[in-house]
Amino acid sequence: MAEGGFPPGFLWGAATAAYQIEGAVDEGGRGESIWDRFSHTPGKTRDGDTGDVACDHYHRYRDDVRIMRELGLAAYRFSVAWPRIFPEGRGRPNPDGVAFYERLLDELEKAGIQPVVTLYHWDLPQALQDRGGWPHRDTAYRFADYAAWMFERLGDRVPYWITHNEPFVVSILGHVTGEHAPGLNDPAAGFRTAHHLLLSHGLAVQAFREGGRRKGRIGITLNLSPVHPASGSPEDEAAARRVDGLINRWFLDPLFRGAYPEDMVEHFGRLIPLPEASEDDMRLISQDVDFLGVNYYSRQVVRHDPGELFLQMRQIDGPGPKTEMGWEVYPAGLGEILRRLHEAYTKAPLFVTENGAAYPDTVSPDGAVHDPDRIAYLRDHLLELSRVIAGGVPVQGYFLWSLMDNFEWAHGYSKRFGILYVDYPTQRRIWKDSAYWYRRVIEANAVVE
Ligand SMILES: OC[C@@H]1[C@@H](O)[C@H](O)[C@@H](O)c2[nH]c(CCc3ccccc3)c[n+]21
Numbered sequence: 001m002a003e004g005g006f007p008p009g010f011l012w013g014a015a016t017a018a019y020q021i022e023g024a025v026d027e028g029g030r031g032e033s034i035w036d037r038f039s040h041t042p043g044k045t046r047d048g049d050t051g052d053v054a055c056d057h058y059h060r061y062r063d064d065v066r067i068m069r070e071l072g073l074a075a076y077r078f079s080v081a082w083p084r085i086f087p088e089g090r091g092r093p094n095p096d097g098v099a100f101y102e103r104l105l106d107e108l109e110k111a112g113i114q115p116v117v118t119l120y121h122w123d124l125p126q127a128l129q130d131r132g133g134w135p136h137r138d139t140a141y142r143f144a145d146y147a148a149w150m151f152e153r154l155g156d157r158v159p160y161w162i163t164h165n166e167p168f169v170v171s172i173l174g175h176v177t178g179e180h181a182p183g184l185n186d187p188a189a190g191f192r193t194a195h196h197l198l199l200s201h202g203l204a205v206q207a208f209r210e211g212g213r214r215k216g217r218i219g220i221t222l223n224l225s226p227v228h229p230a231s232g233s234p235e236d237e238a239a240a241r242r243v244d245g246l247i248n249r250w251f252l253d254p255l256f257r258g259a260y261p262e263d264m265v266e267h268f269g270r271l272i273p274l275p276e277a278s279e280d281d282m283r284l285i286s287q288d289v290d291f292l293g294v295n296y297y298s299r300q301v302v303r304h305d306p307g308e309l310f311l312q313m314r315q316i317d318g319p320g321p322k323t324e325m326g327w328e329v330y331p332a333g334l335g336e337i338l339r340r341l342h343e344a345y346t347k348a349p350l351f352v353t354e355n356g357a358a359y360p361d362t363v364s365p366d367g368a369v370h371d372p373d374r375i376a377y378l379r380d381h382l383l384e385l386s387r388v389i390a391g392g393v394p395v396q397g398y399f400l401w402s403l404m405d406n407f408e409w410a411h412g413y414s415k416r417f418g419i420l421y422v423d424y425p426t427q428r429r430i431w432k433d434s435a436y437w438y439r440r441v442i443e444a445n446a447v448v449e
Pocket of ligand 1: 020223
């Protein structure tokens with residue numbers, strides 16, 4: 001393929017998540033989620049922003065799918081809100097809840113867009129949190145019941161299932177730093193959460209396989225970053241290895257090698273009571289997946305810092321330009337992580353299930369939204385991706401984060417990742433220059449100027 005070209009059939013998509021776009025939190029029988037509770041807790045989100053309305057996608061999904069068709073998307077990655085299906089997290093399913101997703105699937109089918117469904121993108125039913133949440137092993141089995149019910153109900157209509165979005169973030173930001181729901185500061189709970197998320201993934205894969213004639217494919221999505229030492233000193237190299245051990249290897253090793261990374265078990269075991277990892281659990285966790293989803297945004301650069309309790313490290317800014325999130329623009333990191341996965345972890349197909357950037361977008365007097373920085377970010381990462389595929393790494397699709405501006409978790413609506421600008425007071429979607437550009441990329445199946 002020419003420089004910047006992609007293979008025939010490469011799956012061009014965009015991604016969103018339920019709590020970030022749907023709104024209608026009290027409609028259709030939806031139960032409360034931990035993000036409803038967290039965002040309504042004073043001080044947890046910027047300006048007290050919540051997902052109560054968000055992009056009102058629950059009511060506007062037909063128009064949103066029409067825009068996806070006009071963009072030429074081949075696929076659309078979205079998440080199902082567990083509290084819409086099981087308002088109490090378990091027990092009686094809510095027919096109005098699944099009906100919303102059936103209507104969405106109808107629109108996608110009419111538009112010729114393949115659905116890629118994430119079963120868990122952080123919105124745990126609050127009722128399960130009240131019973132212990134992810135630190136509690138039983139939650140893994142409730143997730144497996146929810147997943148099995150979804151496979152039964154929608155299995156014939158969904159070609160790609162993703163069990164979890166970013167177990168690292170759920171575990172660490174939700175249960176150690178407390179920046180995300182449920183807002184805990186409890187490292188032991190964080191590691192139990194990581195284990196139960198992985199266990200629940202394994203139980204869901206088992207349920208999917210036992211369902212027999214499954215047309216679809218199942219995988220998991222991890223946020224992965226190359227971790228570089230700030231200097232060549234042995235201390236900084238060791239610090240980088242420890243951070244790599246938590247962000248990347250703590251999840252990749254169980255999934256693809258059937259065991260937690262020994263160096264990190266040793267490291268954390270001295271500080272924190274780690275959960276039992278029985279052979280049965282690890283066998284469930286490391287069942288084959290049909291694909292691995294990778295969310296890539298940037299790399300990490302770290303130096304040794306003996307005073308830091310958890311990993312004796314300090315993250316520092318890389319030298320490159322930064323996005324609105326303060327993340328370094330580092331396209332080479334996408335290639336680095338994808339090649340490492342293929343060489344060291346799995347020969348399974350890979351998908352970039354998220355890649356994108358936030359910039360301070362504004363609507364110009366002419367009504368346009370000029371976002372040259374986002375186009376440059378996307379172009380550079382797609383050029384890197386094209387080279388990786390040409391080099392033999394089986395990446396079969398790319399999902400831009402995000403289709404539209406949306407609720408950016410603790411940052412509320414202050415950060416815009418969309419290629420569609422959302423004017424929240426009117427809920428108008430305005431195509432940014434990057435949307436027109438992405439449409440041309442999809443048409444050409446190649447990076448364009
Ligand atoms: O921050 C942009 C997006 C979120 O809106 C998505 O819901 C989430 O899947 C996602 N993950 C990442 C990279 C990992 C990360 C998440 C949160 C905070 C810092 C890093 C970036 N994003």
